[in-house]
Structures are given as C-alpha cells and as structure tokens.
Amino acid sequence: MSSTPPNSNNNPAAANAGGAGGSSPTFSPLYQQIKALITQSLQSGEWKPGELIPSEVELANRFKVSQGTVRKAIDELAAENLVMRKQGKGTFVSTHHEARAHFRFLRLMPDEGVPHYPESKFIEVKRMRAPADVARLLDLKSGDAVIFVKRVQSFDGVPTIVEELWLPGLTFKGLTAERLEEYKGPMYGLFESEFGTRMIRATEKIRAVCAGADDAALLKITANTPLLASERVSFTYGDKPVELRRGLYLTERHHYHNELN
Amino acid sequence: MSSTPPNSNNNPAAANAGGAGGSSPTFSPLYQQIKALITQSLQSGEWKPGELIPSEVELANRFKVSQGTVRKAIDELAAENLVMRKQGKGTFVSTHHEARAHFRFLRLMPDEGVPHYPESKFIEVKRMRAPADVARLLDLKSGDAVIFVKRVQSFDGVPTIVEELWLPGLTFKGLTAERLEEYKGPMYGLFESEFGTRMIRATEKIRAVCAGADDAALLKITANTPLLASERVSFTYGDKPVELRRGLYLTERHHYHNELN
DNA sequence: AAGTGGTCTAGACCACTTT
C-alpha cells in the first residue's frame, strides 16, 4: 500500500467526514461551521463594526482548515452584508456608519435628483409596556418594557415620513430623546455604536392608507391624502427581532424603490 | 531551470493572463468570460427553460478551463436565478413555469393564509403607438408599435389588482386577447414559451394613490379608496427592457411583502 | 456502478494596497 495521498480529507475540526459511512443527523459542511464561528466573533464584539478582521490565511490557521474553506465562509458573510471585502486591504466588519449602508433599509427615493438622508424631528420618546401586537412581533411577553419613539423626517425641509418605533427595553436601556437628538445620521448607527446591536436584515409589509388628522398635521398635508404604510421588523444576529417600526410615507415627490431579482 | 510546475497558469482561452506585464484595459476574469458564454447559450435558446444544461465537467472540457472555473461562473448564474442547481441531477435553465417562480415578481401576499396565484380577467388588448413616457422606459422611439394589455386579477373571486402593460410590438408580435385568455398561470410563462422572451429582473417604484372612478368600478370599491400604485420595468438578457407594467393593488386583505438584506 | 453537483485541500500566480 502506498502512503496517504496529500489531498485525503481527514480534518480534525470537522465532526463529520469521518471514515464511518453513517452521516450524522446534524451534518453541516465545514465552511458553514467556520461561518458560524466567524459570526459568533462578530456577534460577541471580538471584531467591531468598521474594524479589520483577521486575514484569510490567519483564520485558516486558527481554525485548522484550508484558506479556500475560510474563503467560502467569508464569501457568504459578504453576500449577507455582514462583512465587506477590500482587495489588498482585508475584510472589514460592516457598519451602518457609511453612506453605502444608509439606503439599505430606507427605500424611499426622490423622484428627481440624488438620494440623501432626511432630517429627524423627535415627537416623543418614552418607556412603556408592550401591547400584545408589538410583543408578538418582537418576541417579547405582553407587558414587557419597550421604548417607544415617534419622529417626523423631512427631505429639504419637507416633512415626508412619520414613524413610530418600538424597541426592547432591555436591549436599549438608557436610550433617551437627548441622545437621539444629538446624534446625526441613521438611528442604526447609534444602535450599533452605543448599544452594541447591529441590524442585519428586516422584513417589511407595505400597504396604502389614508392620512388621519394627526398624521396629516405632522406632515402638513390635508387629511385623507394617500400614504404608504410600512411595517418593518428588523433582526440582529441569530434572527432575533429587535425593532418594530411603523412608518407613513408621503409619496408625492418620493417613491419606494425596489429591485426584483 | 526546473520544468514548468503543474499549476502554472497558461490558459489559452484567456485573452489576458499572458506573460507580458501590461494588463489589457478590458480585463475580466476567466470565470466571467465563461459566465458570458453560458449566458449567450441561454439567450440564444441553445438550452431552453426547464432543460438540463451540460454538466460542469463537460463545460470545462468545451471551454478548456478547469471545473472550478465553470463552477464559479454557474454559481453566479444560479445566484441571479438564471439557472437552478440540483445535486445529483444537474443544472437546469430556470423557468417561470414553476410555483417557485410565481412570487418572485408578484409580491402581493394575503394577510392570512398561504399565497396563491390570482385569476385574470382581461379588459382590453390592443396594438397602439407608444406614448413618450412608455417609449422612454422601454427604450423605444415615441410612436413605435406596442401592445397594450389591461386586466383585473382576483384572489378567491375578490378583485384586487388592476394593471396595464405595455410590450414592445416587435418582440411580442402575435400576442392576442385569445392567447392570453386561454393561457392559465403567470403571463411570464407565456412570454417565455411562446415568444422566447424571459424576464430575468425588474425595477419597481411604489406609491400610494386614491382610486379613481374607473379603477374603483373595476375593483368594486368606493372611489378614493387608497391603493398601492406600482410601476415596474422588467428586463430580459442584456438588460433590455421588455415590459412596462403599471398596477394598482388593493391592500385591505393583502400587503406588499419585501425582504431587506 | 456511474454520473452529477457539493465540499475540501494545496499550491500557484495575479491585482491591489501599504510599508
């Protein structure tokens, strides 16, 4: 018998792939396991948003796998916008503190001209107990503490969005109107920097409604103007819902943009 | 000097990668070139929707590249929904004749219950000359022949969508009300099978509007009911726009669903 | 058993950035 060929697969890190034929019931490929390990480091804050993560070679050594396997894991994380690759520089943890990230969740675009981020005016910020519907969407118990935020957003001084947010009180303890007001830019940047909670994906339900008297007043429009109503639930690592946002969008000079692939 | 090592890169198919240092201005990686060649075969109909394409090994031989390079090309085509991989069976050309594809472009979901495809009732089908706005969006000249379609779609007998379509007359020559009516299922299936035109992506602009008298009558609702207004431009291979669709969606028992990643 | 896509490895070289 000749010696083992150089490419035989006998990786100790993989709990499967053994010589025994029976595949374990919880089988997952090595690169998925590596991906999970990297995600853990992202979640735990070992590498913070905006920072450089270890190089592929370094991670391959750490996890005792080939660079190609690390590469495939990072490819998927990059596709999910958890990290960003930059040739020659390295791989960086994604952050909401970038123009690029600003319009990933805000899909309202001006009919004419280049998109830019709106100004916020906060109407109300308070702690309260979660109503049943909010609790259900945020995976909380009815009556759990939540932080409620209501604000109006304007483009070039024109009020266009009125939205209400509910955030788990535990995760966002210490969030006040002052901190929101002094912070410029998207709230997700604040959440990421000050509360260590990064939104990584969201689901949205959209309908058309008529403006009620209160919302019409905030948007300085007549009642019964048609508005887009969006209900958005945002998730952080581990598919944990951490924000419910209900927005009303005035679509006279703006539209909701979507790409269907 | 030792002989050339086994892994030196000297592939004749690549127009770049030569020994000369100067990179050509039109550089693109090999797998992108392979991807373009495969896309050409898809576009030309060499492999038709639903059919099996040659195996990775076969394509690697044909193009004189390694299987890994073909693999990376097909990976991207699969990510763009142009093909579908099935382990053990092969790689198939995507088709709109599948339940899976039906909801890729129709994002209106029932608030309760499982999604299903609506019934169509055609109001009008005619040839006409493209108005300026339609011509612009379809990359035609104002006055070029287009086919105009107007229909109402119902879920469980409840009229919910009224939409108007404009299609380039040249591409869809011979499309009549009869053919539309006898065809069950999504129009994109018909377009693909009968006209050899496959929609591969679309952009959509969404607003809220009030129902006018005519549309209210078609949807059997009162005038001024708020509706979602969608303007969608669909593209076939080569990013060529081949459909303009303007839809009004009743969102009382349905909502527009979106995933933000 | 044979064929397909899916995973994993090892190594070479290229393109880009920084030192």
Added chain:
DNA sequence: AAGTGGTCTAGACCACTTC
C-alpha cells in the same frame, strides 16, 4: 518587498440521483 484578497488549477472525496 510583503501582505491582502481574487483567480485558476488539479485532484480527492462526499451526497445524491439514476441506471
């Protein structure tokens, strides 16, 4: 020159489907 990600190759073996 050194380090990073990006491309390409060659080969092994696994999981799944079909014959």
